[in-house]
Amino acid sequence: MADDRDRDGTEVAVAEFHKKIKEAFEVFDHESNSTVDVREVGTIIRSLGCCPSEGELHDLIAEVEEEEPTGYIRFEKFLPVMTEVLLERRYRPIPEDILLRAFEVLDPAKRGFLTKGELIKYMTEEGEPFSQEEMEEMLSAAIDPETNSINYKDYITMMVIDEN
Amino acid sequence: MGCGTSSATEDKKSEKALKAALVIQNWYRGYRARLKTRQRYALTIFQSIEYADEQGQLQLSKFFSFMLENYTRVQEKEPGLVTRLFGSSIQDKDRQDYLGLLEVPDSYCGPRLQFPLTFTDIDLLIEAFKQQQILHAYYVLEVLFETKRVLQQMPNFTHTRTSPSKEITICGDLHGKLDDLFLIFYKNGLPSASNPYVFNGDFVDRGKNSMEILMILFVSFLVYPNDLHLNRGNHEDFMMNMRYGFTKEILHKYKMRSVLMPPIPMDGDCAEKKNKLGTTSLLGIRTSGSFSEQLTKQEWEQVVDILWSDPRGKRGCYPNTNRGGGCYFGPDVTAKILNKYHLKMLVRSHECKPDGYEICHDGKVITIFSASNYYEEGSNRGAYIRMSYGTTPRFFQYQITRATCFRPLYQRVNAIESSAIRMLKERMISRKTDLTRAFQLQDRNKSGKLSMGQWAFSMENVLGLNLPWRSLSSHLVTTDKDGNIDYMSGFQDVHIQKPVKEVQSTLIETVYRYRSDLQIIFNIIDSDHSGLISMEEFRCMWKLFKSHYSVHIDDSQFDELAERMDLNKDGSIDFNEFLKAFYVVHKFDKLNKSDNKLA
Numbered sequence: 001m002a003d004d005r006d007r008d009g010t011e012v013a014v015a016e017f018h019k020k021i022k023e024a025f026e027v028f029d030h031e032s033n034s035t036v037d038v039r040e041v042g043t044i045i046r047s048l049g050c051c052p053s054e055g056e057l058h059d060l061i062a063e064v065e066e067e068e069p070t071g072y073i074r075f076e077k078f079l080p081v082m083t084e085v086l087l088e089r090r091y092r093p094i095p096e097d098i099l100l101r102a103f104e105v106l107d108p109a110k111r112g113f114l115t116k117g118e119l120i121k122y123m124t125e126e127g128e129p130f131s132q133e134e135m136e137e138m139l140s141a142a143i144d145p146e147t148n149s150i151n152y153k154d155y156i157t158m159m160v161i162d163e164n
Numbered sequence: 165m166g167c168g169t170s171s172a173t174e175d176k177k178s179e180k181a182l183k184a185a186l187v188i189q190n191w192y193r194g195y196r197a198r199l200k201t202r203q204r205y206a207l208t209i210f211q212s213i214e215y216a217d218e219q220g221q222l223q224l225s226k227f228f229s230f231m232l233e234n235y236t237r238v239q240e241k242e243p244g245l246v247t248r249l250f251g252s253s254i255q256d257k258d259r260q261d262y263l264g265l266l267e268v269p270d271s272y273c274g275p276r277l278q279f280p281l282t283f284t285d286i287d288l289l290i291e292a293f294k295q296q297q298i299l300h301a302y303y304v305l306e307v308l309f310e311t312k313r314v315l316q317q318m319p320n321f322t323h324t325r326t327s328p329s330k331e332i333t334i335c336g337d338l339h340g341k342l343d344d345l346f347l348i349f350y351k352n353g354l355p356s357a358s359n360p361y362v363f364n365g366d367f368v369d370r371g372k373n374s375m376e377i378l379m380i381l382f383v384s385f386l387v388y389p390n391d392l393h394l395n396r397g398n399h400e401d402f403m404m405n406m407r408y409g410f411t412k413e414i415l416h417k418y419k420m421r422s423v424l425m426p427p428i429p430m431d432g433d434c435a436e437k438k439n440k441l442g443t444t445s446l447l448g449i450r451t452s453g454s455f456s457e458q459l460t461k462q463e464w465e466q467v468v469d470i471l472w473s474d475p476r477g478k479r480g481c482y483p484n485t486n487r488g489g490g491c492y493f494g495p496d497v498t499a500k501i502l503n504k505y506h507l508k509m510l511v512r513s514h515e516c517k518p519d520g521y522e523i524c525h526d527g528k529v530i531t532i533f534s535a536s537n538y539y540e541e542g543s544n545r546g547a548y549i550r551m552s553y554g555t556t557p558r559f560f561q562y563q564i565t566r567a568t569c570f571r572p573l574y575q576r577v578n579a580i581e582s583s584a585i586r587m588l589k590e591r592m593i594s595r596k597t598d599l600t601r602a603f604q605l606q607d608r609n610k611s612g613k614l615s616m617g618q619w620a621f622s623m624e625n626v627l628g629l630n631l632p633w634r635s636l637s638s639h640l641v642t643t644d645k646d647g648n649i650d651y652m653s654g655f656q657d658v659h660i661q662k663p664v665k666e667v668q669s670t671l672i673e674t675v676y677r678y679r680s681d682l683q684i685i686f687n688i689i690d691s692d693h694s695g696l697i698s699m700e701e702f703r704c705m706w707k708l709f710k711s712h713y714s715v716h717i718d719d720s721q722f723d724e725l726a727e728r729m730d731l732n733k734d735g736s737i738d739f740n741e742f743l744k745a746f747y748v749v750h751k752f753d754k755l756n757k758s759d760n761k762l763a
Contacts, residue, residue: 016616016634023632027204031524033477046197047635053190094191102187105180127185130192138192141572159195162574 010087017086018079024048025075034075038065041073045082050091054128060085096160103152113149196573203542203577205632206584207518210539212486212629213587217680218398219488221407222468224681227712228403259309266302277303279310281386286354289383293342293376298417304379311382314389322393324360326552334362334549336513336521336532337397340371340413343564344536344546345380351560352548355384355392364513364532365397365471369408371535375417397514398471406684415693474515475529486630495525502528511549520547520561536563540583542576585639590748591627592640593658594677597670598626603651613648622651657751664728671721676746678713685709686739696736702726 024044028036036044041064042057052060064077085091106122107114114122116139123130123138130138142150268276275292277285277299289299326332333352338345355361363381368374385392398404405411472490479494498510511530515522516538522531536546546564551557592599602622606614614622619641620633637643642653660676662669675682685705689697697705706722709715726737729745 019617019620020634023634024201027201027208027632027635030522031475031477035477042193043197043200046194047201051190051194053186054193093194094187098187099191102184105184106188122181122185123189126182127189130189134192134196137196137573141574159574162578163195163198 014083014087017083020048021079021082021086022075025078029075035072036075036078038069038071038073041078045085045091048082048086049093050085051093052091056091096156099156100153103156107152112153113147113151116143116148116150119143119150199573199577201635202581204518205635206577206580207516207539207543208631209584209588209636210543210580211516212631213591214539215486215488216627216629217407218472219486220681221404222487222489223713224407224684225403227681227685227709230712259305262305262309263302266305268300268302272300274298274300275303276300277306277383279306281310281383283354283356283387286380286384286387289376289380290346290349290354293373293380294346299375299379301418304375304418307379307382307386310386314386318389324390324393326360328552328555330358330360331550331552331555332360332362334364334511334532334551335534336364336547337366337399337516337535337538338363338371338377339366339399339535339538340368340374340377340410341535341537341546341564342371342373342376344534344562345377347546347562347564348534348548351562352550355388357388357391360388360391360393362393362395364511365395366399366513367394367397368410369399369405370538371409372413374410374413396471398468403684406687407680411687472514475512475524475531477524495528498525498528516544518544520545521549521559530557540580543580581639585636586750588631588636588640589654589658589750591629592623592654593660593748594673595626596655597673599623599654600652602626607651612650612652613644614651615648616643619649619651659749659751661745661747661749663745664725666728667725668721671717671725672746674715674717675725675743676748678709678715679743679746682709683739683743686743690739695740696738698736699726702737702739 024047025034025036026032028040028044038061041061042052045052045057045060060081061073063081064073066072066074066077103114104110106118119139119142120135124135142155144151274297275288277288292299324332333348335348353359361384367377367381371377381392381394385394399408399410402411468489469491472484472487474484474487474490474492475498476492476494478492479496481491481493481497484490484492502508502510509528509530511532513532513534515531515533516535517531517533520533520536523529524531530549532547532549533544534546534548537543542563544563545561547559547561549557549559599622602625603614603619604610606618606622616634616637619637623633624630637649640654642650644650660672662672686697686702687693689701689705703719703723703726707719710717710719726742729742
């Protein structure tokens with residue numbers, strides 16, 4: 001499947017990627033002048049199906065920023081970088097089963113759930129910690145108010161359904 | 165802390181935990197970003213459709229101008245009609261003419277205002293409106309007349325002084341959302357000599373308490389005329405009100421059979437007194453620049469430019485194609501004007517912003533919007549500004565939430581997304597014939613399929629909506645594994661209810677598409693608000709409408725439709741019944757929400 005189609009279809013693929021990227025960019029281009037606030041670039045990249053870590057995102061932004069950062073990212077700089085990312089299929093999203101295993105690692109006793117306190121501790125102290133806003137948002141959807149815990153299997157299933 | 169082996173295990177465990185946390189965080193951030201994007205897309209849909217409707221509104225205004233210009237020809241064919249529409253200009257009726265006909269009965273337990281008004285009346289109104297009471301028409305009229313009198317004495321430009329100890333608060337569009345106004349007063353205090361306010365237009369339409377907002381603002385203005393400033397927005401216009409809900413609100417709240425009101429000001433024949441509510445009389449008093457006052461064409465264009473324009477990043481000044489009126493102006497235009505008049509910044513409203521405000525043009529233009537959840541529950545915040553000479557403006561944001569709304573983000577996003585997609589599908593179905601033709605033109609092999617690019621192109625062209633079609637396609641059509649789109653699948657789960665089987669789809673679609681415009685026109689013709697117009701007037705109106713909007717439908721078809729719908733009551737047609745019969749059915753609706761929302 002991959003190679004032949006890729007060779008023939010690359011031009012077409014690039015053209016379609018360009019249009020997709022443009023659409024995603026324009027939605028955040030409030031003044032319609034081909035720039036977006038640098039703080040929204042992460043959202044745009046992720047909306048195109050990529051899942052860079054915060055560190056990877058930081059590097060990407062450095063690539064698309066002006067030499068003297070202005071707080072705005074121009075489309076002309078964003079497009080080629082993003083096209084490469086899509087063509088190379090970088091920062092692929094996490095498959096459902098890997099996500100499940102990650103939760104299971106944090107739940108060695110295999111209870112099937114994490115308490116609210118445990119979730120907060122891991123998300124705000126480990127890895128690339130959540131901001132308060134991110135933490136609150138995750139809690140509001142994930143935590144069952146009666147048990148004050150997250151049944152991670154159900155949670156994942158729910159999120160996956162919602163996305164599709 | 166234990167021997168070497170166990171600390172190595174500890175390390176390995178914490179390394180695994182770190183990696184697991186990273187996985188979850190990474191996934192969550194991606195998911196959250198996609199949610200926010202979906203929210204943004206939904207807003208874009210709402211906004212595009214709103215602006216397209218505004219275009220329709222301006223087109224309707226032009227239609228009336230067209231009729232005015234073709235007055236003589238129309239007059240020959242339908243003398244009665246024209247007199248009804250354009251009679252003599254508003255008779256500037258005496259206050260007593262109106263008030264003399266009304267009486268506040270003893271049984272009325274709503275708020276009673278006392279003239280001259282004082283701050284107690286402001287409190288009184290606010291308390292009453294919190295209890296959902298309705299202000300009696302007598303007081304409404306008194307307030308309107310008095311406001312008109314005072315406003316007419318004031319110049320077009322107001323100058324006000326501020327200082328760090330006397331800041332001024334600027335609010336944007338309220339659009340009948342009373343809860344937002346209450347919240348602003350709660351957070352920021354009631355208007356007074358030491359707490360001045362500017363309200364930047366669009367007080368009415370869309371929300372369900374336009375009247376209450378207007379009354380609070382006008383009464384506050386009358387009590388503090390030098391400290392409460394009201395600016396006009398594009399919704400302070402009687403034709404906008406007919407489309408966007410204020411007129412409907414008045415008709416609904418003030419349907420008092422026992423009240424005697426003279427007919428609408430546009431009707432020259434004021435000797436007639438009927439037992440119905442002349443709603444436009446309430447509006448005609450406070451509007452200027454519509455048919456009520458004679459503005460020259462150039463003056464009217466200036467008014468439209470002021471009330472409809474939007475700032476954009478592109479330099480220069482060019483037509484505002486989204487809205488169909490006013491212009492887009494760039495940062496160079498702003499800089500030039502501000503410099504010329506020695507001004508520091510422009511604070512304007514008119515555009516809904518997700519955060520309630522937005523700053524552009526290098527900090528020289530602020531857009532302030534005070535109606536939270538404008539399109540839909542969860543769509544945007546509202547905001548207001550406090551500023552004074554010598555300080556930087558401070559922004560205060562809020563969002564009205566009801567108990568159910570402390571829902572997680574994904575549920576809120578789902579809600580506005582479904583609402584937006586629904587609206588979009590209704591647009592699509594109302595242009596089904598045109599869309600199908602455009603698709604088929606590109607589908608050379610008659611395969612029923614188009615590439616994404618071809619489909620997106622036709623959608624944008626025919627619907628005239630600048631939307632991210634590729635991203636939205638998954639909600640609208642089915643795509644096969646090669647990425648090609650089954651273009652007719654977009655029409656699968658929606659259809660317009662056919663009031664009569666035999667009539668052609670194109671006619672049904674057209675009436676559905678223009679139903680808001682038709683309703684406005686009919687309402688204007690129906691000067692006694694009986695809901696009925698004569699069959700002759702109905703036909704004549706349709707003919708004029710047809711020619712102005714270049715609609716190609718056989719007259720005989722339209723006649724047949726009207727006849728078959730059997731809404732004829734002694735030579736008159738009940739136009740509300742007529743228009744209500746055209747609505748969209750969504751196949752997968754649990755509650756059959758019929759699209760009867762006509763403005």
